[in-house]
Amino acid sequence: MELRNLAIIAHVDHGKTTLTDRLLYQSGMFRTEDLDKLAGGQHGLIMDSGDLERERGITITAKNCAVRWTDARTGKDYKLNLIDTPGHADFGGEVERVLNMADGCLLVVDSFEGPMPQTRFVLSKALALGLKPIVIINKIDKPSARPDAVVNEVFDLLVALEAPEYALDFPIVYASGREGWGTLDRAKTEEGKRPKDLLELFQAIVDHIPAPYAPGSPRGSAAGFKSREEALAHSLQIMVTSILYSDYVGRIAVGRVTAGTIRPSMPVSLVTRGGEVSRQRVLKVEVFEALGRAEAKEVTAGDIVAVIGVEGVEIGATIADADNPVALPPVSVDEPTVTMAFRVNDSPFAGRDGKFVTGRQVGDRLTRELERNVALRVEREPGADAFQVSGRGLMHLGVLIETMRREGYELQVGKPRVILKEVDGVTCEPVETLAVDCPESCQSDVMSLVLGRKGELRHMDAKAGTSGWIHMEFKIPSRSLFGLRTMMLTTTRGEAVMYHTLLGYEPVRGEPPRRPAGVLIAGEPGQVFAYSLDRLYDRGDFFVSPGDEVYEGMVVGEHCKDNDLVINLSHNKKLTNVRAAGSDDAARIKPPRKMSLEACLEYIEIDELVEVTPNFIRMRKRHLTENDRKRFDKQAVPA
Numbered sequence: 185m186e187l188r189n190l191a192i193i194a195h196v197d198h199g200k201t202t203l204t205d206r207l208l209y210q211s212g213m214f215r216t217e218d219l220d221k222l223a224g225g226q227h228g229l230i231m232d233s234g235d236l237e238r239e240r241g242i243t244i245t246a247k248n249c250a251v252r253w254t255d256a257r258t259g260k261d262y263k264l265n266l267i268d269t270p271g272h273a274d275f276g277g278e279v280e281r282v283l284n285m286a287d288g289c290l291l292v293v294d295s296f297e298g299p300m301p302q303t304r305f306v307l308s309k310a311l312a313l314g315l316k317p318i319v320i321i322n323k324i325d326k327p328s329a330r331p332d333a334v335v336n337e338v339f340d341l342l343v344a345l346e347a348p349e350y351a352l353d354f355p356i357v358y359a360s361g362r363e364g365w366g367t368l369d370r371a372k373t374e375e376g377k378r379p380k381d382l383l384e385l386f387q388a389i390v391d392h393i394p395a396p397y398a399p400g401s402p403r404g405s406a407a408g409f410k411s412r413e414e415a416l417a418h419s420l421q422i423m424v425t426s427i428l429y430s431d432y433v434g435r436i437a438v439g440r441v442t443a444g445t446i447r448p449s450m451p452v453s454l455v456t457r458g459g460e461v462s463r464q465r466v467l468k469v470e471v472f473e474a475l476g477r478a479e480a481k482e483v484t485a486g487d488i489v490a491v492i493g494v495e496g497v498e499i500g501a502t503i504a505d506a507d508n509p510v511a512l513p514p515v516s517v518d519e520p521t522v523t524m525a526f527r528v529n530d531s532p533f534a535g536r537d538g539k540f541v542t543g544r545q546v547g548d549r550l551t552r553e554l555e556r557n558v559a560l561r562v563e564r565e566p567g568a569d570a571f572q573v574s575g576r577g578l579m580h581l582g583v584l585i586e587t588m589r590r591e592g593y594e595l596q597v598g599k600p601r602v603i604l605k606e607v608d609g610v611t612c613e614p615v616e617t618l619a620v621d622c623p624e625s626c627q628s629d630v631m632s633l634v635l636g637r638k639g640e641l642r643h644m645d646a647k648a649g650t651s652g653w654i655h656m657e658f659k660i661p662s663r664s665l666f667g668l669r670t671m672m673l674t675t676t677r678g679e680a681v682m683y684h685t686l687l688g689y690e691p692v693r694g695e696p697p698r699r700p701a702g703v704l705i706a707g708e709p710g711q712v713f714a715y716s717l718d719r720l721y722d723r724g725d726f727f728v729s730p731g732d733e734v735y736e737g738m739v740v741g742e743h744c745k746d747n748d749l750v751i752n753l754s755h756n757k758k759l760t761n762v763r764a765a766g767s768d769d770a771a772r773i774k775p776p777r778k779m780s781l782e783a784c785l786e787y788i789e790i791d792e793l794v795e796v797t798p799n800f801i802r803m804r805k806r807h808l809t810e811n812d813r814k815r816f817d818k819q820a821v822p823a
């Protein structure tokens with residue numbers, strides 16, 4: 185049986201997981217009904233198996249699966265190790281690491297959107313490792329598809345990335361992952377001529393993606409091996425690129441066997457990122473098989489392995505030969521870019537909703553998270569029941585908070601800040617590439633919005649093959665991105681799509697913009713009445729609905745002016761026997777503005793907190809009473 189290792193990479197939402205799912209269905213190794221039972225979530229996907237992934241409809245962690253496929257042309261059997269990766273930029277570091285396991289990649293590109301910032305990022309990483317790409321022009325079924333223009337854009341991107349010769353003659357598969365078909369023949373993409381399955385893609389995979397260390401494979405040369413035999417003869421080396429966790433056996437190390445062979449009960453050495461070597465004995469080794477794993481008697485160079493029983497294993501460590509421990513060059517572990525304070529919930533509603541509320545419980549949970557969440561950093565603030573938690577972006581930290589609240593935790597989170605870095609004695613801040621696609625009619629609004637937040641236009645063109653769409657690329661400080669998405673949606677009435685990817689660090693340029701609007705603050709505790717909302721109709725937009733409970737100091741809405749305003753929402757109408765003509769009409773209530781966790785995090789200012797409990801997300805002033813706020817303001821005035 186021959187082996188192929190491939191990662192499926194793309195910009196967010198371009199259809200990686202949907203395509204992976206279809207490959208599972210069409211491999212011939214499952215019964216359709218059995219797979220149907222495993223699908224779920226917003227997009228009905230199998231591979232997005234996490235609770236949060238299903239709810240949000242995005243992939244958060246990269247996942248391995250393995251399908252067997254028989255090539256009818258030759259009768260040969262193959263095992264395809266497929267790695268589905270997340271597309272969101274916050275998880276880019278993980279994509280970079282798991283690419284280490286592959287010899288080739290399916291670069292999925294949306295046939296309307298074309299290459300986007302994250303396409304560029306993941307492709308550049310794949311090329312750096314010597315992976316052979318197959319380009320999939322996906323979602324051909326969309327009426328707005330413009331496949332020929334997108335093929336040109338992909339080619340331009342490869343040239344811009346100075347792709348080597350082997351990558352430039354990439355095969356192109358035109359596909360609809362969702363409809364489960366694909367073809368190499370452009371003429372067959374027309375309706376009526378489309379194939380009914382992904383057979384041509386399966387064939388392209390085994391034809392174009394080299395077997396591990398096949399002679400001439402770019403990945404093999406990058407690792408310094410001319411053939412599989414050479415890799416097998418070398419002493420054991422496994423680069424740990426992911427960690428799985430099981431309650432029974434603890435940490436499970438996943439990675440590619442770069443060289444040598446690993447067997448159960450074998451003595452090995454673990455070389456940590458820091459260079460410490462410890463001799464240990466492996467308990468079990470497993471390979472990926474279908475949607476799970478299967479125990480193996482041995483796993484040899486080129487295959488992907490899950491190793492059980494090695495203690496203290498971490499991402500970036502090498503599992504090496506017991507007597508000849510040679511570490512592989514370390515994989516990158518991303519530095520955090522965003523930080524915020526996690527505090528114990530001390531709101532008047534603390535403890536009403538959650539199971540775990542104390543500083544000790546929150547601290548223990550964060551310590552456990554550090555074991556598998558490599559890009560996370562946690563520091564305990566001395567003396568306070570608070571932790572400074574840093575990660576790769578708002579979504580990275582948002583996912584952690586969301587996971588904790590599901591598990592029954594309560595906490596409060598402060599305004600996120602970007603992490604500044606000293607470079608050659610100059611204080612620098614992270615900057616990002618921001619790509620915005622929008623109809624021509626919104627172009628000037630988008631420009632003034634982004635330029636007004638210290639963005640610089642780098643590049644702009646009409647999107648070829650579209651009617652009147654513009655593609656713009658800006659360079660913008662990460663700080664200016666907080667809250668930008670909401671404003672962008674408002675400014676363009678939901679028409680623009682925007683994406684950003686970390687670019688690097690540059691000297692700090694001035695203060696980030698503040699929230700333009702003030703907030704409405706509850707002045708006393710109680711229940712919200714429709715009557716009060718109606719009376720305050722013109723004061724702004726509310727985040728609460730009739731019947732909600734509020735406490736003093738809670739942020740209940742956005743003021744229509746730039747200062748904060750204390751209001752009372754718990755007044756009800758005085759009941760009288762006399763019906764006043766005309767004034768008894770139903771209350772005017774705007775639908776409350778729904779604020780997701782990330783929207784709240786972007787929204788709050790430095791004197792505010794987001795209170796997160798299993799069932800509620802509320803915003804509040806740090807100081808709940810007006811007196812305290814005044815006192816705090818006075819103290820904050822610089823002498």
Ligand SMILES: Nc1nc2c(ncn2[C@@H]2O[C@H](COP(=O)(O)OP(=O)(O)OP(=O)(O)O)[C@@H](O)[C@H]2O)c(=O)[nH]1
Pocket residue numbers: 194195196197198199200201202203227241242243244269270271272322323324325326359360361362363
């Ligand atoms: N029209 C059309 N829509 C598709 C196709 N493939 C996927 N989609 C839709 O695109 C959306 C995103 O699909 P996913 O498979 O989750 O995309 P992804 O690339 O895995 O997304 P992330 O993992 O979050 O980056 C879903 O709404 C899919 O139904 C396709 O071939 N045609």
Ligand SMILES: [Mg+2]
Pocket residue numbers: 200201202232242243269270271
């Ligand atoms: Mg996905």
